[in-house]
Structure formats: structure tokens, C-alpha cells
Amino acid sequence: MSKNRLNRLLLPLFILALLLLLSLSSACTEREKDSLLQFLSGLSQDGGLGASWQNGTDCCTWEGITCNGKRRISEVSLPSRGLEGHISPSLGGLHGMLRLNLSGNTLTGGLPVELMSSRSIVSLDVSFNHLSGGLQELPSSTPHQPLQVLNISSNFFTGVFPSATWEKTRNLVAVNASNNSFSGWIPSSFCIRSPDMAMLDLSYNQFSGYINPGLGKCSALRVLTAGHNNITGTLPDELFNATSLEYLSLSNNQLEGTLDAANIIKLRNLAFLDLAANGFISGKVPDSIG
Template sequence: MASWQKGTDCCSWEGVTCHMSKDYMIGLDLSCSWLQGALHSNSTLFSFRNFQRLNLAMGNLTSLEYLDLFETEFTGSIPPTLGNLDRLFALYLGGINLNGTVDFDMFARLKNLESFYLWWNLNVMLPNNGNCSFPRLKGLSLLGVNLTKFPYFLRSSPELEVLVLSGNKISGPIPEWVGRVLSSTLTCLLLSSNNFTGEIPSSMCQLSSLRDLYLLDDRLNGTIPRCLGNLSNLSANCTSLEALHISDNGIHDTFPHWLLNATPALESLDLRSNMFHGVINEITLPPQLESLYLSNNQFSGQLPIVFFRNSNIELVDLANNNFDGPLPIPPPNVWFYSVANNKFSGDIPHQLCNATLLEVVNLSNNSLTGSIPHCFIKLSASVLVFRANKLVGKIPEIFLSGNNLRTIRLSQNRLEGTLSRSLANCKNLEVLDLSENELEGSFPYWLDTLSNLQVLDLRSNKLHGLINSSKKNNHLFPKLNIFDLFDNNVHGHLPVKYIANFIAMKDESRSNLQYIG
């Protein structure tokens, strides 16, 4: 380091590499420098935002205890000498641009490891023998590293608390020993987006400390183990379970009523995209449940009137099932409510207006009748989708100045009368689809003041007369991508003023598949 003189350009120092066109360091080569001692996490070495390469080869850093390179800009491959740092208790290599294949055997000497996080851009090969063990390991995350088998060396890690193996290619059944070996310590188990098959092992019921269980987007089948709820017969229990996510599998079961009573801490239940079926009998959701995902299953029948009573649920997704009967009324603090593609019937209940925090309301493709309640004027929603029902009457004057609406889709109903002029107050509106109704009157030229509107679909109505434009506005529909008046009774000339201002339709920078989001 004789060339490292204070007051001189650091880019001229030996071992320092700077960016070609800018004066900042991107690489540091200290190989053969015989460095020794500890490398602490608060070292200024890790404050270089544009760092790409670091070479400490042949240095004596055996006393290093903590190495955190999380989301830095290092590139290249993991040096094999990293496996010699046998005092290391925490190693974080997530979110960096490393590449190549990593043989897990290189870490076999790191018996003091408590936290090990290795994410993305790598292919990790697990050991075939039992020589690799980490007796002190508390947290292991191997996220998206192309694993093809389960890390069986964890049988010798009885203190493990967090295990993240999501986003890999692990096949076969979930090992039964996971529930036994880690019964008293494991709090978080994330196995999503793999190729696991078979049933959820009943040994999961022994994970007494488990708070989060994510099994979504796998190939699991069968039923949910009833022992998760049959707690009186277990030496351990799942009373602390906060989240159960098992969407995108092939589970063929009825609604797990027993689970709601057995898990008083449950906050999120995600059963989406499985083969759950049958009627949901008289139950009351636990008050602490915040999100319920039941969409894309085969549930049927009428939901209990008391389904949401005394609940504090904030997100309800019942879409794409065979539910029928009247709409279930959500609690006042719900913000997302989707019951699309079911067989619900009857009027839209006025009690829905009590949920003043609603942001997304999707009632599409049901058999709802009656008119749109005027009390919707109280909502602060950004998305209203009521398409493909049997709604009648006029569109009420419910759109106050300063509203947050971005999408209104009321198509395929029996709405009539002239358009509500209060729609001009929807300054953030991007999509207005009122097609396939019985709306009358002249073309609503006053909508051309909506500067964010991308879709205006008024096809298949009873609009008539000339297409006039605003007299005082010279910036008409600047973002409009779709303008549909097909199958109406309008006549006369198309206003040149409109066509000349359809600026967004002339944007050739987007491909056909990216025309509109």
C-alpha cells in the first residue's frame, strides 16, 4: 500500500479500480496483502455504493464473525476461502449479482453459523452425504437458488426458527421429520413456489411455535390435516399460527371450519386456486382475521348471514366460485371486497355503504337486481365494477368532487336514462365502461375534460344525435386509448377536434401487447 498517499488521487493507487468515465471506486484488490483481524459490519468498506469487486485472497480473516453483503453491488462468484471463516455466525449474501454454482459443502466448516441468507442468481448444490451440519443455525433462507431437493442436513439443526425455501424446484413430499425435529422452535416456514407433491404431513401439527406457514403455488393435494384443529389430542399445538397460505395447489377438501376455532391468532387465510368445495356452514369469523382469500375454488351454496358479524376483516376475496343467495355484508373496515363470478342474487344491500374505507368493490358477473344504491356517495372507492348483472334504473348522482375513482365498469346491465353529470367530477378516472345498457340522451361531451381517461366505452346503448365537443376545452381526451360508440343512434360528422387530439392513440412506442395496462 506504499502508493496510498493522502492527498493523491485514489484512482492511481495500487489495487484500486475506478469507473472509466467517473471518479469513483468500483473495485478493490487487496490480495497477497496478508490482512488479518475482523471485518465488522459497520466497516466503511461497505459504504461504497458503487462497489463491484472485492478481493481479499490470502488474507488471514479467520476471526471474522459477521459478513453482510445484502443488496450490495458485488459481482462474480463466492470465493471458496469464505468456507474457512469458522468463527462466522451470520452470513448474508442476498440480493447481489453473484453467479455460477455454489457447492454447499464449502460452508461445512462454519459450525457457528446462526443466520445464513443466500438469495437469487445462484445455483446451489446441496451435499449428498451427512457431513454438513449446522447445530446452531436459527435462520436459513435459500430463496430462488434453483434447489432441487430438500436440505436434509437441517435434521441436525434443532434450534432452527426461520426456514425459507420458496421459489425453487424442490420436488417430492414435504419431509415428515420437519414437524418432529423442529417442533418447539420453528416460527416461520415458507415453502411456496416449488414442486412439492402429496399431502401436507400431519407432523406439521407438532410445530407448536409456528406463526407463518406458506405453501402456495406448489402441487400439494389431499386434505388439510384435521389435527391442526384437533388440539386437545396433541402434546403441541398451533395456537400461535398467524398466517396459512396454501393457494395454487390441488387440495380437495371442504372449508376448514375447525381451523378458525383452533387458531385464535390467525390473521390471514389464503385458500385460493385449489379444489375446495361444498357449503360453508354456520360459522363466525374470528375477530382478529384480517384477510380471507377463497377465490378460484368450487364453494357453493349460500353464505351464512352471520359470516362477517363481529369480524374486523379488511380484505374479502370470494371470486370465481358457485356461491348463491344474497350478498354477504362485510364489516365497516373492509377495503377490498370481490365476489365476482358467482351466483349471488337480490339487491345490492345498503349496509355495504357502511364500509366507508372501501377502495375496491367488484360485484361483477352475478345475478344482482335492483338499482345502484344512492348511499354509495359515502364511499371513497377507487374501483367500482358491477358489470354483467341485472341492475336497473338510472346511474345515481353519487360522484362528488374530489373523489378517488379510477375505474367504473357498469356494462352488461339494464341501466337507463341519461348519464349522470356528476361523472365529470371523477378527475382521476382512467376507465369508464357503460356498454351494453339502455342509456339514452346525447353524447356526453362533458367527459372530454377528464384528462386521465384512457377507456371510454359506450357501445350498445341508445345514445343519439350529433357528437359535439366542449367549446371551452382545447385539450380533449389527451390519454384516451379506446373510444367506442358502436351500436348507438349517433349521426353526423365525427368532430375533427376529437380525432386531432387523440394523442395517446398515435403513440407508436408501445408494442401491441402493451397498448394499455
């Protein structure tokens, strides 16, 4: 057999072996697939995902799943899919997942601590569901988390904000916990532990007590809204040290005292201020603030 003929016979075999190797290396791992299938099995209504999420297929091709160049799952995006049931803790086992969006469904039960303690998730959105219960404390041994954006708004969460949790999430930039039933004092540890915190929405809850002066340490905070709660007392002078504030809403609370224009004007970037439906007795808001 000539050398050229041998090469012609071996070349297709080489190409076939290469394609087989590439197909094996391009599929998601069995561990990641199992994590997704456990989540699917916990749903009473899967929004049609079962037709796409089939065992024996590459989960990187499944609906709502995005993988990175290393074929690791980097995003699970399933907003407004009609999903019903519980959020499986197994999703916390997706160690390469950066973003999880389950908003706008009818998911019930609690928020698994495995998601809050994830060492990869930077954006977590479970807003507009029927989730309930309290946010669990992270164990003291939990390392610092990369979480930057947390949206748990429009659910049925209750209880106080666990301070130990915020001490572990030092990369937070935005937290939206509005339209729930959280209670207790407004935590100030957000900004102490997360120096880049820019947006904090705690409106439409049951927070009470005084505004913690520690919020004045929020040097990067641009939006603070905590209207429609049961907050009492006066506006602490320290609050006006948060000079990056552009939007401040504390309406419909039980705040009192005198509005000091000299303090308010320190918020040189402030474009919107809403203190309506409180017990302030006097004071004038500078005309430059809408």
C-alpha cells in the same frame, strides 16, 4: 486437585449442559409437530414435503414453516407445491400461527371450520384450489377472530355466506371470494361488523337479489367488485355514501334504472367504474371517472 484444574474440567461440562438446554428449548412443541404431521398424512400428493417433514426433527426447520422467537410456528407457507388431498383440521391447532398460505394447489374437500375460528390466524389464503361445499357457520359461542385477510377465490365453494361468521370476524380488511359458485344476497354485514374493510371481491359467482343499502356503511371500502353475478334492482342511494371507494365494478348483472351523475360524483375518490352489460337506460358518468 487444584481449583484451576477443576474449573477447566467443569467448564466443558457446563457448556455441554447449556447447549443441550438450548437445543431442547429451541425446538417446536410436540403438539405443533403432530398437527403438521396430521396435515401431511391427509395428503395424497405431498409435493416432496415428506423428505423434510420428518418426525424426530425440529419442525421449525421444515420446509415452508416459519417460527417466531419463542419457537412457536407463526407461518405455514406452501403455495404451488403440487399438494393434493384434504386440509386437515389439525392446522387449526397451531395456536401461534398468524399466516397460512395453501394457494395454487389441488386441495379438495371443504374448508375446516377450525381455520375460520382460529384465534391466531390473521391471513388465510386457500385460493386456486379445488375446495368445495359451503362455508360453515361459526358457533355462537365463538369469540371474535383476529382474521384480517381472507382469500378463498377460484375454488368450487357454494351456498350462501354465513352471516354469523362475519359477525365474528370484526378485523377483516380484505375478502376475495371471486370465481366460486356462492349464491343468495350479497351480505352487507361485512362493513357493519368490520369497519376497516377495504377490499371486497365477489365477482364471478351466482349472487342474486338487490344490492343491500348496508354497503353504504362501508366507510373504509376502497375496492368493491361484484361483476358477473345475477344481481337485480337499482343502485341504492346509500351505496354512494361509501365515499372511500376508488374501484367499483358491477358489470354483467341485471341492474337497471337511471344512472344519477349527482350520486356518482359523491364518490370523490372513484378512479374506475364499470357498470357495463346491465340494463341501465340512461344517465351520464362524470368525465373524471375512468
